[in-house]
Amino acid sequence: MRLILLSNSLTGKKEPLKLLDPASNHVGIYACGVTVYDDCHIGHAMQAINFDIMRSYLKYSGYKVTYVRNYTDVDDKIINRAKERGISPAKLAADMILNSERDMRDIDVAPADFEPKVSENIQEIVAMIKTIIDKGFAYSTTDGDVYYRVRKKSDYGKLSNRKPDELQSGTRDLVVGEKEDALDFALWKADTTPDASWQSPWGLGRPGWHIECSAMACKHLGKSFEIHGGGRDLIFPHHENEIAQSEVANSAPYASIWIHSGLLNIEHQKMSKSLGNHITIQQFLASWPAEVLRLGIVMNHYASNIDFTKGFFQTCHKRLLYCYEGLVAMDEYAETTASEPDKATVEAFHAAMSDDFNSVAALGAINIAFKQGREALVGKKTAQKQAQVAGIACALRETGRVLGLFKAPAISQIESLKAKLLPLLGVTVAEINAAIQERKDARSSKDFARGDAVRDAMASRGIEIRDTPQGTVWSIKFND
Ligand SMILES: [Zn+2]
Structure with a gap:
């Protein structure tokens, strides 16, 4: 097996990929997927493409890979958006998953080996929460919420390097209701929204965000596995909390290596819906071929933030x-x-x-x-x-x-790259063909100066006209 070095966010070091079972050549990868309340934008594309390439390279190097990428199909954002549209949260999520699958096909990202959904893993999630409560690391309230006891986990904060005491001074959260500590986070939330709530030992409700990944990663990759990834914005609290939950529930280390991909700027600004500068995958593809996005992402290291212009x-x-x-x-x-x-x-x-x-x-x-x-x-x-x-x-x-x-x-x-590039250069094929003809006419009447002038005029617009043994051809200038 080829030695692979990876930057591990957990240790802050570049270290060799070690397999839990070296004889198997097998690598388990879990990457956090999208919350399906809206169409995917090119930031989602960037993360999906980065992990697609990692999987593909590991396979090329002879590893067997099991890649898990989840869909968060139960979430506040989904419930609110569904309300706005007058449809059920389950319907909205199902539609958005179909759109996401189309988007991934369009940008040539193969499906993961497993694409679990929260709504189909409620049993596993409830079982994990029960285990955490039994071990004394979580508690339920009379309202039917369940919280994780952050301070009880002595090494909490090891991924993000944020210790509970530092977090405490930074938070203004008041302890509401029966929550023991402002730092405690929800594993289960009491809720009665139709189509987005389930029966549990604590009453009707739905899972918190972090617990879903802990439960689904364990189901498909086991208690411990090699690589967990996601965007850098997920390190805290999401990934920190996943570690806290999984290590307690499983009494085993969670992922050995944590890989975090960079974030996306558009024209030097953070891409966000509030700034109105976010570009959906379909909007991007209306102007550019998918392979342009792929090359743009590959031209940057996965861990660096990219400025797309x-x-x-x-x-x-x-x-x-x-x-x-x-x-x-x-x-x-x-x-x-x-x-x-x-x-x-x-x-x-x-x-x-x-x-x-x-x-x-x-x-x-x-x-x-x-x-x-x-x-x-x-x-x-x-x-x-x-x-x-x-x-x-x-x-x-x-x-x-x-x-x-x-x-x-x-x-x-x-042909297709040229067809999409010409409008951006403000040139049409008809204009190029006319220029080629004009140059030919000028040259056959020995007016070489004029022939050259026609060629130079096209060159200044980014089009190169060349004579070859097969005749005159044109291409788009690339300044290498
Ligand atoms: Zn996750």
């Missing part, structure tokens, strides 16, 4: 076109496909990705391969060079596939 997406878009055009040129040159990928490229890719999924360095290795491939196309064609180019193209497709890139048939993807 129009200019950045345009760069990604052009870069993709450059890559596909490179692949087509290499395919034409090689004439055959290689059976073995170029070893150096694959090794450089592994070196990058096994070091905390460093997709930035992995793209660096891919870029070098593109450069080498393109350079090999120049000069006299030899069988040896053809084999080298075929190996590079094969390595590019193989490593690209792990990142979710270069999977489309190259020629048709070039």
Whole structure:
């Protein structure tokens, strides 16, 4: 097995991925999914794509992966939104899950191995809460709520580095009702909302947010498992509380490694609904191909916050076109496909990705391969060079596939990338064809100055016109 180093939020260190059962080659991953009250935005896409790539890379490296990503389908936000719309919370959640599944398909994120829903795991959740109460770490109130006794867990705060005493000074919460301590959090909330409440030993109610992940992770991955992930905004309180609940209920360590992905800014501002700058996945896809989003995410390390701007997406878009055009040129040159990928490229890719999924360095290795491939196309064609180019193209497709890139048939993807990029550049195909014709006419009447002027005018608008043995072709300029 290839050694994989991961930045563990729990220890603050980069450490090797150790399997609980080394003979099995098996890695369990749990990532917190979406609360289904509204359509997914590109922040959700970013998290889903980052974990999709982690799963894909681990499999590429020979690991067996069980990936669990939940749906929070019982929540205040769902109940409130359903009320606004005059439908039941269950109906709203079911609709939003369908939308989310469509969105994930559209951005080429494969389903998780298990996609549990809170509403289908109430028994497991109630059983876990009972165990926590039996062990003295939780208590019920006469109102029918159940709270976790935060101060009883001596190492509470070990993930977020927030200790109960520091939290206490920062909180202005008053102890309401029978809650023993302002820090205690809800495991179960008394509630009678139809379609969003269930019978329990404490009366009608519904689970708190944190307990659902503890129960569903245990059900599908066991008491202890290798990797737990989510967005960085979930570290506190959500993940901290998951640890507190699971360790007490299971009398076992919870996830060994905690991975947190970065957050998203749009045009230098935090993306949020209140700022009105959030972009749903479908809104994004109306303007850009899905692979542009994928490349934009891969161009940043998963743990870093990304600033998405129009200019950045345009760069990604052009870069993709450059890559596909490179692949087509290499395919034409090689004439055959290689059976073995170029070893150096694959090794450089592994070196990058096994070091905390460093997709930035992995793209660096891919870029070098593109450069080498393109350079090999120049000069006299030899069988040896053809084999080298075929190996590079094969390595590019193989490593690209792990990142979710270069999977489309190259020629048709070039057409669709061009078609979506031209409106952004403010140029139409008709204008380009007219310019090519005008240049041809000028050149055939020996007016070369005019021919060059037409070409330069197009170049200033981002379109490159070139003469090839097959005739005049155009492409979108990429400044590499
Ligand atoms: Zn969670």
